[in-house]
Amino acid sequence: MTQALFSPLRSGATPIRTRSLAARLTRAMILGGMLLVSACGLPRSGPTKGQILSSSVTKGGTTHIVNVDDRVNRAASYTPAYGFSADFRAASTVAADDIRPGDVLGLSIWENVDDGLLASMGSSSTQLTELQVDSQGYIFVPYAGRVLAAGNSPEELRRIITQKLETQTPDPQVMVTRVAGDGATVSVMGKVNSQGVYPIERPTRTLSAMLSRSGGVTIEPEIAVITVKRGNSSGKVWLRDLYSSARNDIALRPGDVILVEEDERSFTALGALGGQTKVPLGNEQINAIEAVAMVGGLSTSLADPKGVFVLREEPQTVARAVLGRGDIHGNQRVAYVLDLTKPDGMFLARDFIIRDGDTVYVTEAPFVQWRKTLQSILGTAAEVGSANSAFE
Known part of the structure; x- marks a missing residue:
């Protein structure tokens, strides 16, 4: 009897009990994989549209969710501009012949x-x-x-x-x-051909003349920003605007510091886009459509055109205009929602201006997570099937 009971093992056949156990193990691992996927989530490029919307102030969060329309575009069109204050522009030219301490x-x-x-x-x-x-x-x-x-x-x-x-x-x-004329001098620094301390003389009493005296800028004029510091005050101007408008060509005062640097304004692109990177703004206004295009557009296999967000911190005055509320105090976090599938969605995005420090974020389409879940489950099943074959 003992010999008959163990004879199938000697002939190399797989007992029915072993195959049944492997099948049950396969089903258990598939079920475990599904539970693991649902519990831990799948890799993605960032929060879903629903998760961002759930951070709304109305739901106890800290972010104001604003759907972009024509009124919002008008209210949010504020763009901080470079330029000199009235005090800088009102300063008269220095008399080049006046004697000063240090001369x-x-x-x-x-x-x-x-x-x-x-x-x-x-x-x-x-x-x-x-x-x-x-x-x-x-x-x-x-x-x-x-x-x-x-x-x-x-x-x-x-x-x-x-x-x-x-x-x-x-x-x-x-x-x-x-x-x-050492008593009436200015310092010229940054991206110029010849940094140094220069006297204010009859030919160099204005900003543009002093820049020429220092040899001009060493970077592309389109991205050059000129900062003038005078005491505790300072002002900025694009090099292009300096030469296009006479009122920006301010008179220099003794002790002024002139700094020439490359513009550092930028926005960040994240999510289901052709690229995820930090993008320089340059000296031109960029709208949301152009911002998306600059990083390769929406990812056709991932992006949700209903979930294009522009995240920014709005100053109090702009936040009040956008939200239509007078009880707003201080800077506010605002998530602007652009739905490109609406009949006028593309036009609204074209009119929405991107600012320095903005984050343009595109969420993944809902079906993407389903696809990832299915792929994960099928992958788990395939791996278990391979493991099951090893038992046979």
Whole structure:
């Protein structure tokens, strides 16, 4: 009896009980795979449309969900612009001849006598070179004492020194020259051919002239931004706008700092798009359609054209206009929803302007998750089937 019971094993046949156990194991693993998929979720490019909508303020979240229409486009059309304030534009040009602390002057003095106060034996003139104006604005001239030079032009200073000397020597003749204008300078830095400290002189009293003096910019003019810092204030302007509008060509003041740099404004593209990256904005206005096109458009196999979002933080004034509420205080998180399947959806997206710091996010279509789930289940079944074959 013992021999008959174990004879099938010796002949190489698979017992029915073993095959039944493998089948049950297969079904159990498929069911386990389905439960695992539903419990843990599948990989995706980001949150679903439903998950974003569930973060709405009306549902206890922190984000205002706004469906874009013509009214919203008008309210959200605010775009921070570069430009100089009225204080910068109202500043008058610096008189290039005015003497300032730090300037270096030269004096030539002629005396109408053979043995003058200042002249050496056999000479009727005296040269006083490199007289630096001190921090209080004074210079020292022998026999004239400390003379206030700052605030005067060379001609005015000449008359002052002449008056002080003529009481001690007859009919003195004085000539004042401005050797260096170190007291009225600006600093030019960044993407220019020749960085440095430059004096404000008659040909370089405006921003455009000073940029030319430094050799011009070293980057493409279309992306060049000029920042002028004056004390605790600063202003910016596109290089293109500087040359296209005379009011942007401001007068420079002593101590100004001019910085030339490449524009760094950008938006981020994420989700079911042709690419996921950070995209420079440049100096042109970009709408939502152009933003999507710049990264390869919507992914035809993944994207939900009803789930195009623009995520941004709106300032208080814009948030109040967009939401139609006067009780909004401070910056607000806003998720703008663009439905490209609507009859006017493409037009609304074309009129929606993208701003610096925006995130353009496209959700995956609902069927994509179903497809991923099915593929995951079929893949699990195939793997279990292979494992089952190993038992046979």
